[in-house]
Amino acid sequence: MNIQAILLDLDGVLYVGDESIAGAAEAVRALREAGLKLAGVTNTTTRSRRQIMDKLAAMGVPLAAEDIHTPAALAAARLGQRRAMLHVQDALREDLQDVREDAAHPEAVVMGDIGGEGYPPETLREIFLRVLDGAELLALHKNRFWKKPDGLHLDLGAFVAAIEYAAGVRAVVLGKPSRDFFLGICRELGVPPEATLMVGDDVESDIGGAQQAGLKAALVQTGKYRADFVKRSGIRADLVLPSIADLPDALHLL
Numbered sequence: 569m570n571i572q573a574i575l576l577d578l579d580g581v582l583y584v585g586d587e588s589i590a591g592a593a594e595a596v597r598a599l600r601e602a603g604l605k606l607a608g609v610t611n612t613t614t615r616s617r618r619q620i621m622d623k624l625a626a627m628g629v630p631l632a633a634e635d636i637h638t639p640a641a642l643a644a645a646r647l648g649q650r651r652a653m654l655h656v657q658d659a660l661r662e663d664l665q666d667v668r669e670d671a672a673h674p675e676a677v678v679m680g681d682i683g684g685e686g687y688p689p690e691t692l693r694e695i696f697l698r699v700l701d702g703a704e705l706l707a708l709h710k711n712r713f714w715k716k717p718d719g720l721h722l723d724l725g726a727f728v729a730a731i732e733y734a735a736g737v738r739a740v741v742l743g744k745p746s747r748d749f750f751l752g753i754c755r756e757l758g759v760p761p762e763a764t765l766m767v768g769d770d771v772e773s774d775i776g777g778a779q780q781a782g783l784k785a786a787l788v789q790t791g792k793y794r795a796d797f798v799k800r801s802g803i804r805a806d807l808v809l810p811s812i813a814d815l816p817d818a819l820h821l822l
């Protein structure tokens with residue numbers, strides 16, 4: 569089946585930190601001009617959708633706020649009217665403004681990226697105690713590590729795993745590689761999963777997650793890509809490309 573839609577991971581595919589990847593904006597424009605449906609699919613929980621769109625617009629990437637899918641919107645929907653303890657950066661609060669916050673007696677705890685060096689031990693203990701008391705543990709994603717300009721850092725997933733291990737529970741993971749996350753976006757775009765290509769730099773979250781949901785997946789060798797992690801993962805992308813700039817010319821290979 570021909571590819572009708574392309575889901576683009578953002579960090580590591582279109583940019584690393586504040587540096588855009590060479591040729592990224594031109595590639596996205598070429599895909600759009602070829603008539604493909606496009607969506608940004610990010611586990612970034614440090615920025616609101618509006619801020620992400622502003623950053624992309626400054627780089628010349630034609631994606632609107634409603635084209636950008638984040639785990640925060642899913643978290644708000646899952647929480648509904650339940651009381652929640654939120655651990656997210658201030659920037660994300662505009663995407664969670666309808667949530668009933670109650671840190672003392674939460675029915676759910678939401679773990680997102682909190683910035684700095686991650687979760688301090690005293691915060692992890694607070695979350696651990698609430699989860700032991702029965703609060704549902706929701707993770708905005710479960711990435712193992714991420715890349716900053718100075719190198720690799722522990723990502724949210726490492727802290728979520730600490731709570732899971734200590735409290736003996738499994739977190740509900742809302743972002744990539746959740747199957748429901750990918751399938752929900754395909755449904756919204758009106759495109760079957762097998763006609764959708766996910767493009768990412770994270771072999772587990774982007775490539776493995778998308779393939780599990782029945783999508784095709786292209787791995788780019790930018791951002792956090794490392795050949796040894798790919799080998800160890802045992803996951804085989806449908807397409808491997810030096811960068812997003814090579815995608816428009818490679819689509820016919822699928």
Ligand SMILES: [Mg+2]
Nearest residue numbers: 577579580769
């Ligand atoms: Mg990425």
